[in-house]
Amino acid sequence: FMDVNMPEMDGFTTTRHIRQLPEPHCSLPVIALTADAMQGDREKCIEAGMNDYVTKPFRIEEIEAVLKNRTLLV
Structure with a gap:
């Protein structure tokens, strides 16, 4: 997971x-x-090379769905 708004x-x-x-x-x-x-914003993330996009505040179901979609969770 990549935070889009980091300080450095x-x-x-x-x-x-x-x-x-x-x-x-x-x-x-x-x-x-x-x-x-x-x-x-989603398109900007995808154009930067990110594979998917989740917004805060998120629901755990959203995280699970992204992980399943990326086969990082079975």
Whole structure:
């Protein structure tokens, strides 16, 4: 899970750096976890290389669904 709004380096930049790493690190699933829920925020996360998007406050069912979708939870 990647917090989008971090003080030193935001989640968009961090995700772009992860995607530039060699395999298998560049393929790690990155899920945005953010309070940003305005129109276009999801698309901005996906464009930065994140695989999915969950907004705060979240429900545990949302987290479970994302993990199941990414086969990180069976």
